[in-house]
Amino acid sequence: MNTEKIIETGGVELAVETFGTREDPAVLLIGGGSMLSWDAGLCARLAAGGRFVLRYDLRDHGRSVTYPPGAPEYDLRTLSADAVGLLDAFGLPKAHIVGRTVGGWIAQLTALDHPERVATLALVSTRPTAHGPSDPDLPEHAPEVMAYVTGTPQPDWPDRTAVVEYQAGFARAASSGATHFDEASVRAVLERTYDRATDMASSFNIAATDPGERWRERLGELTVPTLVLHGTADRFFPYGNAVALAAEILGARLLPLEGVGQELPGAAWDTVASALLEHTASRTE
Secondary structure, X not given: OEEEEEEEEOOEEEEEEEEOOOOOOEEEEEOOOOHHHOOHHHHHHHHHOOOEEEEEOOOOOOOOOOOOOOOOOOEHHHHHHHHHHHHHHOOOOOEEEEEEOHHHHHHHHHHHHOHHHEEEEEEEOOOOOOOOOOOOOOOOOOHHHHHHHHHOOOOOOOOHHHHHHHXXXXXHHHOOOXXXXXXXXXXXXXXXXXXXXXXXXXXXXXXXXXXXXXXXHHHHHOOOOEXXXXXXXXXXXXXXXXHHHHHHOOOOEEEEEOOOOOOOOHHXXXXXXXXHHHHOOOOOO
């Protein structure tokens, strides 16, 4: 059984959906924006494996609080506090935290700043630094991605067709060379994401948020069991970022997703679900 509701935390409203039974180990999925970045099918697999799964809309996405375009009233630490606030709202002392892309930044900060709330950590398709140029030892966005970002005009945001086309183009660039890129599925998610959004232009506010103090140098402080999953064909956060994360977090296990790009296609769900179920087996009470 899955349910979506609006939760108030930190003085704002966040939309959250749950799958499974509250008594099972809790898994909090943090995506890069809309809760739909975690497919309901994958969530259902985790719930069927005995997990209480939560996915939610970050601020400025879906049915969560929205700010005017270009004027976000939050930073990455605020978004980390939102994650902890959701655990409080559900009466969860701790949870297995899984962060993907930008959600991976939030997950790292949550584990560093609120270690008592994190049972295990899993990082999917992310990197150990935030906005701006990457560190010299980390691979930067691939040329295909940068060419698309700098060379493609932003769409007319009220135009659903134009927005979906623009975002599908970005997804293609970020997964170019991937063996498992399912554009039809990507477009379907983008359409549902558009339909749930209050203001699609505001969804880009995340790119203007203040990343705050660096945290890469603190990764060695983490003692929580950590799993790093990353597509070998990711062009947005190339695979070398995962290698760095796994090397700098004590005892972290690196699981390459062969032929997978920035997206998380259905072809990878068996591998991802099995790995996450094994990683999140401990109780969270």
